[in-house]
Amino acid sequence: MNGLRMVEQRIFRVLATVLAMAALLWLPRNSVLADEKNGELDIYFIDVEGGAATLLVTPAGESILIDSGYPDYGGRDLNRIVRVVKEVAGRSRIDKAIVSHWHLDHYGNHAALVSKVPVTAFYDRGIPEDLAEDKGFPERIALYRAATQNKSTALSPGDKLLLKNAESGQGAPQLTAEVITSSGKTIPNVGPANPFAREHVAKPEDTSDNARSLSLLFKLGDFAFLTCGDLTWNTEHRLMSPHNPIGQVDLFMVTHHGLDVSNNPVLVKAIEPVATVTCNGPTKGGMLPVLKTLETIPTLKAQFQLHRNIKLGDEVQPPPHRIANSSDTAECKGHYIKASVSPDGKQFRIQVEGKQPEMFETLLRR
Ligand SMILES: [Zn+2]
Secondary structure (H helix, E strand, O other): OOHHHHHHHHHHHHHHHHHHHHHHHHHHHHHOOOOOOOOOOEEOOOOOOOOEEEEEEEOOOOOEEEEEOOHHHHHHHHHHHHHHHHHHHOOOOOEEEOOOOHHHHOOOOOOHOOOOOEEEEEEEEEOOOOOOOOOOHHHHHHHHHOOOOOEEEOOOOOOOOOOOOOOOOOOOOOOOEEEEEEOOOOOOOOOOOOOOHOOOOOOOOOOOHHHHHEEEEEEEEEEEEEEEEOHHHHHHHHHHOEOOOOOOOOOEEHHHHHHHOOOHHHHHHOOOOOOOEEEEOOOOOOOHHHHHHHHOOOOOOOEEEEEEOOOOOOOHHHOOHHHOOOOHHHHOOOEEEEEEEEEOOOOEEEEEEEOOOOEEOOOOOO
């Protein structure tokens, strides 16, 4: 009897060990489950003091970070990005980390990110041999190459990001993302005539990397979101003249922090946004000529800004409830702006961190 009981106890212990190991194996799956999503598309405009860092969390729970703010400043921008990714959006990883172009306020933390949060894949406009405007480029790009293990994917106009979409179907629209510009090239200029093409007034040719920015167009049903990095005036004109190959968009991330060397009326008027978000800083971007151009757009319901432009009168800027941060950088809390798109793509709401969300209807134009 005693011998039999000992055998039973041994079997029990073996079973308990197997169950414990099975539970351990299950844990990573549970953390993946924690990344599941409510079917909305969320877009977080993270405040990086006049740089850019935009996190999209797709209806299927995939996370896409476009740009990563400035390096240094005691990890200021890196910490703000990690807070939004992990604590606000509840993501355990970044599935796609994208660089719009090779300026420090856009890829400042791509290399450092991997020590804070796993990154599955990197995308960019292609890595140039050198960058005339940045003497530190060779050193910085070496860090990027190391972080990506030399496996970043160069995107070209017309490329589509391979996105996970919910398999359940049930008539829900699928999210798509198309590359519109990259490395100075654009998608073909086809489509309806652009009535604003004649408003183009050429500016001096921009030889910086801004002109080679990656632009992306995301669509979910009738909803469209356009983000163009720091794309500049003459490239915007080439993209949008004489035809409009983009169509209209509901949410537009105002290009290049709202600087007036970008945001050619040929582009911004033709896309007829319903709402805009400007990723400016207290003394960078959010410029009056751009605010004025946007004001002339009949479809536009609201302009949002990450910062109050402290050099400009309040009366010409969006109202305080549409501005995320009002102080200068030293005092700044780094509040984000979040847009959430309904699963059917028919409505979206925009919320400044800590304030009430505002609802917008997607325009049925496409
Ligand atoms: Zn920039």
